[in-house]
Amino acid sequence: MSRIGKLPIKIPQGVEIKINGADILVKGKHGELSWSVPEGVTLNMDGDTLTVNRRSEERQDRAFHGLARAYISNMVKGVHEGFIKELEIIGVGYRTELKGNLLILNLGYSHPIYFEVPEGIKLEVEERGTKIKVFGADKQKVGHVASQIRGFRPPEPYKGKGIRYKGEYVRMKEGKAKG
Numbered sequence: 001m002s003r004i005g006k007l008p009i010k011i012p013q014g015v016e017i018k019i020n021g022a023d024i025l026v027k028g029k030h031g032e033l034s035w036s037v038p039e040g041v042t043l044n045m046d047g048d049t050l051t052v053n054r055r056s057e058e059r060q061d062r063a064f065h066g067l068a069r070a071y072i073s074n075m076v077k078g079v080h081e082g083f084i085k086e087l088e089i090i091g092v093g094y095r096t097e098l099k100g101n102l103l104i105l106n107l108g109y110s111h112p113i114y115f116e117v118p119e120g121i122k123l124e125v126e127e128r129g130t131k132i133k134v135f136g137a138d139k140q141k142v143g144h145v146a147s148q149i150r151g152f153r154p155p156e157p158y159k160g161k162g163i164r165y166k167g168e169y170v171r172m173k174e175g176k177a178k179g
Contacts, residue, residue: 005065009050009073012080017050019043024072028079030137031120035071038064043072050076078137085146087132091161094153095129103132107153107163115152121145131166 011017018025024043025034037043040061044051050072054065077083089096089107096105103123105113117123120141124133132149136142146165155162155170164170 005069011048015080026075026079030079030082033075041068074139083139083142085134086166089130089163098125113152
């Protein structure tokens with residue numbers, strides 16, 4: 001039995017779950033998410049707990065068992081609490097600002113970068129435009145948007161300038177040796 005898959009999912013108050021065949025819809029205060037459960041996995045709702053079961057011991061069914069449980073658990077947590085990724089911008093003159101649904105990044109290039117915020121994601125810019133918070137209900141989407149923003153100017157190893165996740169360690173290299 002899958003160690004992750006066999007754990008029941010506790011449904012917090014204020015979260016509503018609808019199961020329609022292989023589709024699951026989770027609603028909460030931060031929005032609603034839906035997903036089609038892979039074939040070979042079944043869902044059982046009992047009061048305020050949801051259990052994920054599999055039909056056989058085949059390799060594919062075992063893999064989907066843990067995946068389905070983890071994905072649904074993230075959906076429940078996302079609509080109830082939400083997910084946050086924090087980014088830091090390091091570098092002289094590097095800053096960002098938010099205008100409506102557009103994130104404008106000035107990262108040392110000859111032009112500003114315009115990033116349109118996807119639906120279901122909220123951004124906050126703090127501390128004179130050097131900190132960005134990415135917030136949303138879908139864990140995968142939050143991580144993807146944070147990765148896209150970081151990809152505009154990843155931290156470089158000589159001076160450490162660029163966009164990095166909060167708490168990310170950038171291993172620094174030595175410069176040229178004078179000879």
